[in-house]
Amino acid sequence: MTSTTARAAPRTRRRIAVRGLLGLLALFVVAEIVSRSGIVPEAYLPPTSIVLVRVGELLVSPEFLGSVLATLGAWAAGLAICIVVSVALGVVLGSSSAVYSGSRAVIEFLRPIPSVALIPLAMLVLGNDAEMKIALIVFSTTWPVLFNTIYGMHDVDPVAKLTARSFGRGRIATLFEVSIPSAAPFIFTGIRIAASVALIVAISTELLAGASAGLGRWMLDASATGNRPDLVYAATIIAGLLGLAINGVLVLIERRFLAWQPALRQTGSGS
CATH class of the missing domain: 1.10.3720.10 (MetI-like)
Structure with a gap:
């Protein structure tokens, strides 16, 4: 493996990770909008913000x-x-x-x-x-x-x-x-x-x-x-x-x- 390839590998991994996080963030935002707007009742799709708070609570339960x-x-x-x-x-x-x-x-x-x-x-x-x-x-x-x-x-x-x-x-x-x-x-x-x-x-x-x-x-x-x-x-x-x-x-x-x-x-x- 050349030194150039070795230096490029971490950058490639970081770029892939950033894209994945952006995609996940977009999904959460869309789910929040859909729930808050009433398109889907909160009984079936709670707002993402509330769900994430529950995640934090469960992690210390x-x-x-x-x-x-x-x-x-x-x-x-x-x-x-x-x-x-x-x-x-x-x-x-x-x-x-x-x-x-x-x-x-x-x-x-x-x-x-x-x-x-x-x-x-x-x-x-x-x-x-x-x-x-x-x-x-x-x-x-x-x-x-x-x-x-x-x-x-x-x-x-x-x-x-x-x-x-x-x-x-x-x-x-x-x-x-x-x-x-x-x-x-x-x-x-x-x-x-x-x-x-x-x-x-x-x-x-x-x-x-x-x-x-x-x-x-x-x-x-x-x-x-x-x-x-x-x-x-x-x-x-x-x-x-x-x-x-x-x-x-x-x-x-x-x-x-x-x-x-x-x-x-x-x-x-x-x-």
Whole structure:
């Protein structure tokens, strides 16, 4: 990467961030005007100014923060299990065409099943507590990590593997020293996708299944008791900010540990 490109990358990121903030500000202004003018009743679309005040109040509310932590706990546990299982399984399937061919029918049967369709079964087997959320998160996030790992293993340069073998490296050593590092960008892309999916599934499960705790449960209670759309909108904004923060942290990790990728060296965007 040239010095000019290195200097331009931060400016590009700042320009993109400013444009995003301006777009968000425009959306808030339009929503405020629509609500204040009466085009949409405030019972359905509260003024943005009121919603933003509620956001600030919720961010210092112990009860609300406890619900957020319950959601994040299930999110983290489900995602961690998914990464361990899916990466290991993807490495095995990606390294052996015979194993992949033998398991492909099962994978293609399970993959199209929506996670929300499994909520009744999960409630019957696991109840409606954290175990249910974690199980559904693992199921829904398995596929992006699994398939990205498989694609990454298939994309490994065969010359690199032959070179390692010619230097006396065994099959296992070649796997850990050549194949997995080469597939790492694919794997991390799958993890980034899975992280967003996990948060969506966690909140959706809490809303649809009436979990005992969590952000989705808090939103369900706010909408059912007292008819407080401003609180529901505020919680929704905070949920979006959580997703944005999670993605931002993963982008930073990607830049830190996968900086050797050509795309990251050239643009520094990582997104």
